[in-house]
Amino acid sequence: MNIQAYAAAEPKADFKPFEYKAADLGPHEVLVAVEHCGICHSDLSMLDNDWGITTYPFVGGHEIVGTVLWKGDDVRHLQLGQKVGVGWSSGSCMHCRECMSGHHNRCSTVEATIVGRHGGFASHVVCKSEWAIPIPAALDASKVGPMFCGGLTVFNPFIEADIRPTQRVGVVGIGGLGHLALQFARAWGCEVTAFSGSPAKEEEARSMGAHHFVNSRDPKALEKVRGSLDMVLVTVNVNLDWNAYINTLRPAGTLYFVGAVPPVEFEVMPMIMGAKRIMASPTGSPATAADMLEFCARHNIAPVTEHFPMEKINDAFDHLRSGKARYRIVLDRN
Numbered sequence: 623m624n625i626q627a628y629a630a631a632e633p634k635a636d637f638k639p640f641e642y643k644a645a646d647l648g649p650h651e652v653l654v655a656v657e658h659c660g661i662c663h664s665d666l667s668m669l670d671n672d673w674g675i676t677t678y679p680f681v682g683g684h685e686i687v688g689t690v691l692w693k694g695d696d697v698r699h700l701q702l703g704q705k706v707g708v709g710w711s712s713g714s715c716m717h718c719r720e721c722m723s724g725h726h727n728r729c730s731t732v733e734a735t736i737v738g739r740h741g742g743f744a745s746h747v748v749c750k751s752e753w754a755i756p757i758p759a760a761l762d763a764s765k766v767g768p769m770f771c772g773g774l775t776v777f778n779p780f781i782e783a784d785i786r787p788t789q790r791v792g793v794v795g796i797g798g799l800g801h802l803a804l805q806f807a808r809a810w811g812c813e814v815t816a817f818s819g820s821p822a823k824e825e826e827a828r829s830m831g832a833h834h835f836v837n838s839r840d841p842k843a844l845e846k847v848r849g850s851l852d853m854v855l856v857t858v859n860v861n862l863d864w865n866a867y868i869n870t871l872r873p874a875g876t877l878y879f880v881g882a883v884p885p886v887e888f889e890v891m892p893m894i895m896g897a898k899r900i901m902a903s904p905t906g907s908p909a910t911a912a913d914m915l916e917f918c919a920r921h922n923i924a925p926v927t928e929h930f931p932m933e934k935i936n937d938a939f940d941h942l943r944s945g946k947a948r949y950r951i952v953l954d955r956n
């Protein structure tokens with residue numbers, strides 16, 4: 623069968639209709655008929671070959687929602703017609719130490735949905751069944767796509783850093799990732815502080831769960847929250863004054879990076895004296911993804927989305943490039 627996709631021929635090029643033949647499905651693979659696909663900032667980085675790993679023609683799309691159209695002989699836990707989501711990862715080896723301990727996202731040979739293969743800006747996408755995550759019926763399928771990359775990326779730190787409801791969490795950057803992190807932190811039971819350089823976002827940040835709003839361009843405002851937070855979750859991808867953020871942590875607090883920040887500099891002595899730590903992680907495991915979806919259903923958590931028909935993919939990318947997306951873009955197939 624042929625898959626109808628949208629591909630870019632070179633860095634920064636427009637997407638154009640592109641047809642390719644689907645390979646025969648392996649025994650553990652599923653073919654998903656795509657209904658919606660979010661656009662993540664990583665799709666833009668890959669389109670532009672910012673990381674030097676893009677192959678062309680490039681078919682992006684790794685926030686995929688669709689139904690299982692066909693499955694390999696050994697796939698027993700998914701049904702034909704079942705609604706599933708596929709995120710950044712589309713396969714893992716299933717036998718290394720990380721896979722065997724439930725950390726498939728850390729597998730050294732993890733297959734990325736849009737690296738060296740074709741993603742979800744298409745009629746169909748193929749993935750290994752362990753990464754096709756069933757979507758609870760309570761969730762709005764048209765909006766849930768961004769949870770499979772953006773959502774999982776900011777949900778996983780709550781698990782990895784073992785955050786408790788009695789703790790205080792700060793979120794740096796109120797955008798595609800940050801607006802989801804605020805909702806998670808609030809529903810987790812934490813006291814939530816939003817850090818943003820855009821004071822105009824205060825009201826919205828509060829509506830998404832922030833108890834406090836700190837203008838991150840004001841050093842005095844940062845100083846005011848010194849020593850008060852257990853985790854500061856960094857969702858931006860630019861360098862900031864990290865010493866100022868380390869100062870906002872309580873002893874044993876965690877500065878947690880999920881944005882692809884360039885090389886950072888910070889003073890070690892405050893880290894030592896406060897027994898503080900720096901952490902980072904890539905998305906999350908399939909089990910964490912399933913837990914996240916259940917948590918979203920329980921607490922009515924959803925991304926704020928803007929929708930474009932998939933054939934308007936170039937308009938959608940222009941919108942993302944302009945920095946005006948509020949907060950996640952989703953492409954819909956009709």
Ligand SMILES: [Zn+2]
Nearest residue numbers: 662664771772
């Ligand atoms: Zn992504």
Ligand SMILES: [Zn+2]
Nearest residue numbers: 715718721729
């Ligand atoms: Zn593995």
